[in-house]
Amino acid sequence: EIVMTQSPATLSVSPGERATLSCRASHSLSSHLAWYQQKPGQAPRLLIYGASTRATGIPARFSGSGSGTEFTLTISSLQSEDFAVYYCQQYNNWRYTFGQGTKLEIK
Amino acid sequence: EVQLVESGGGLVQPGGSLRLSCAASGFTVSNNYMSWVRQAPGKGLEWVSIIYSGGSTYYADSVRGRFTSSRDISKNTLYLQMNSLRAEDTAVYYCLPGYYSDRWGQGTLVIVSS
Numbered sequence: 583e584i585v586m587t588q589s590p591a592t593l594s595v596s597p598g599e600r601a602t603l604s605c606r607a608s609h610s611l612s613s614h615l616a617w618y619q620q621k622p623g624q625a626p627r628l629l630i631y632g633a634s635t636r637a638t639g640i641p642a643r644f645s646g647s648g649s650g651t652e653f654t655l656t657i658s659s660l661q662s663e664d665f666a667v668y669y670c671q672q673y674n675n676w677r678y679t680f681g682q683g684t685k686l687e688i689k
Numbered sequence: 690e691v692q693l694v695e696s697g698g699g700l701v702q703p704g705g706s707l708r709l710s711c712a713a714s715g716f717t718v719s720n721n722y723m724s725w726v727r728q729a730p731g732k733g734l735e736w737v738s739i740i741y742s743g744g745s746t747y748y749a750d751s752v753r754g755r756f757t758s759s760r761d762i763s764k765n766t767l768y769l770q771m772n773s774l775r776a777e778d779t780a781v782y783y784c785l786p787g788y789y790s791d792r793w794g795q796g797t798l799v800i801v802s803s
Contacts, residue, residue: 583750616789618734625783625793626734637791669734673788676747678724680734 584609584672588681594689597660603684605653605670614674617646617655620683621666629668630655660686691715691792693784698797705774709797711767711784719762722787725769727780728796735780738769739788752778774801 585608595601605615613633618626628637630646633653643658657664665688670681697709711723725737738748738758746758757770767784781796 620734625796628789628791631789667733671734671736671789676739677749678736678739678788680726680736683733 583677584611584675584679586670586672586679586681588668588670588684590684591682592685592687594687595660596689597662599660599689601657601660601664601686603655603657603668603686605648605655605681607651607653607672607674609675610650611653611672611674613649614672615646615648615653616671616673617644618669618671619664619666620669626669657686662688691786693786693792693794695782695784695794695797698782698799700800700802701774702803703775703801705801706770706772707774707799709769709771709782709784709799711769711794713765713767713784713786716786718760718765718767718786723758723760723767724785724788724790725756725758725767725782726785727778727782729777729780732780736788737782740767771799774799776801 587606589604615633617630620626634646645656647654667683667685669683692714694712724739740746740758755773759768779801781798783796
């Protein structure tokens with residue numbers, strides 16, 4: 583099973599600043615990685631797939647990068663609606679495992 | 690428009706069974722990979738199972754042998770039969786097309802408790 587490790591567990595950032603979230607895989611994924619945003623009481627929202635391709639309707643301030651085992655989600659200028667929990671998910675191996683999440687909170 | 694509506698959740702005793710349904714519209718379930726993902730209260734996302742368009746199924750180690758994913762082509766519906774339920778199966782269960790997706794249902798809550 584591919585283990586996905588996200589860091590940090592909690593990230594405190596001020597509105598307007600940049601946030602950088604990390605996701606590490608225990609085995610190479612090529613670019614088979616997705617990022618989700620989840621707010622309380624809501625289903626996850628797909629942000630990024632293929633490690634760097636924004637999903638439909640996702641603002642350009644969200645960007646993904648990386649390949650192999652190291653991936654990053656960057657939010658260039660945080661808006662109030664961006665404070666949420668973020669998950670990465672690998673789909674390189676049929677156990678389509680998720681990371682444990684990073685909570686992005688207001689500083 | 691793609692829509693997914695999960696149902697069938699509820700309160701069940703440990704060792705009991707439930708069958709979840711996921712009614713799909715806007716696309717054909719049997720032509721797509723279909724996944725189940727769950728989220729325990731206050732916890733992260735956990736992938737549970739996938740059924741491929743050809744009918745092959747795969748499961749997380751935590752549910753293999755107890756859960757079975759299937760589909761009804763005539764009803765365009767995905768199912769998750771859950772047997773030998775445990776307290777740790779308590780979660781909101783979501784269905785989604787593919788192994789990642791921008792289309793999620795609202796989820797259905799399963800509570801396993803005596």
